[in-house]
Amino acid sequence: MSATERRLLLTARLPGLPDALPAGLTPARWSGGDRGSLLRAVAGSTALLVTANEPVDEDLIRAAGPGLRVVGTYSTGVDHIEVAACRRAGIQVVTAAGALAPAVAEHTLGLLLACARRIVEADRFVRSGADWRWEADAFLGAQLHGRRLGVLGLGAIGTEVARRAAAFGMEVHALPHRPGTPLPPGVIPHRDLVGLMRVSDFLTLHVPLTPETDHLIDKSLLTELPPGAIVVNTSRGRVLDQSALLELLAAGHLAGAALDVYEDEPHVPPELRRHPRTVLTPHIGSATTAARRAMTAAVLRRIGAALEQ
Known part of the structure; x- marks a missing residue:
């Protein structure tokens, strides 16, 4: 990856991703595994897009390095994210609110x-x-x-x-x-x-x-x-x-x-x-094709906007 490229790490396969990806971001997907593998995968990322299954804490922020500027979550809630820790590190937190x-x-x-x-x-x-x-x-x-x-x-x-x-x-x-x-x-x-x-x-x-x-x-x-x-x-x-x-x-x-x-x-x-x-039901409130595609578009749009600031 060149110095001008910006890396987006995704922790899940998201519907509608290719169409919604902001320009200038190079996507990479964590293939799953234990917490240690996620800490290794996030290193060097400019943006991180997680689901509610992956807690974002100070350890993950440190593992990403100083280049991490925005954390997006494929959800409305942010209870799995230490928002205060993100703010201290100068990292914006964005969600898929409204889309689902x-x-x-x-x-x-x-x-x-x-x-x-x-x-x-x-x-x-x-x-x-x-x-x-x-x-x-x-x-x-x-x-x-x-x-x-x-x-x-x-x-x-x-x-x-x-x-x-x-x-x-x-x-x-x-x-x-x-x-x-x-x-x-x-x-x-x-x-x-x-x-x-x-x-x-x-x-x-x-x-x-x-x-x-x-x-x-x-x-x-x-x-x-x-x-x-x-x-x-x-x-x-x-x-x-x-x-x-x-x-x-x-x-x-x-x-x-x-x-x-x-x-x-x-x-x-x-x-x-x-x-x-x-x-x-097993936490499937937003589980429609239209909603999941809209969530992908919404959170990626907000990640892109955060990186432009």
Whole structure:
């Protein structure tokens, strides 16, 4: 590599990469392996593009050397990046924020429907080969129309969820996690979490993982939900106290939970996997071809812009 070339290390194969690559960047891909192999691979890089699987800490920053100017993440959240350490080293951090909002919102509503209408349970029953006939009380679930949805966090994803829920005829309540966030039409605002919990027949979480939101939704708040409520989480696993969730599912206070993220990914507790009223997916909220290509384009565009400054 010549002195004028700038190296971009990628830690994953990304859809749409050739079309989105900024001019003047020479891509290289880490082929995987242990942490030591990543520390060796990053040496001499001008830019680094990681997924949520690769923590970016001071060791990785030192291994990259003084030429590292920008770290991009193929995600919205930055909880796997020591942002303060990057700032001290003069390294910008950019994300794919905004590009995945429609896909994650769709997945959120899909999980909500699957749990409320017991779709996964019914699918398993049919596949079991058991005899059945139509019955008036078989697999009765909860209807979305006319029910109240609580949205915690009104960033790009939370806003898209609120709009889609309104189209289902739901009464949408919300607590923005940033002051001054504009509300979508018809959304009823709340000033505190307890107030939001008390009106939420369904609760969906859309806040970043920070020290302030770690286990934010704990047992005391979950018990404020109306009996029979359903909880959906497509944000970050540690925002929700899984142990408290399991306890209230077992007690019957909650009617179900639909999760795409977990406290200790990829580990999912057996109690969650065995529970008949949980719907579980493996962190695939943004997993559409269109969203992943848009994420690639967004984060690479921001890497390119950072390098031009």
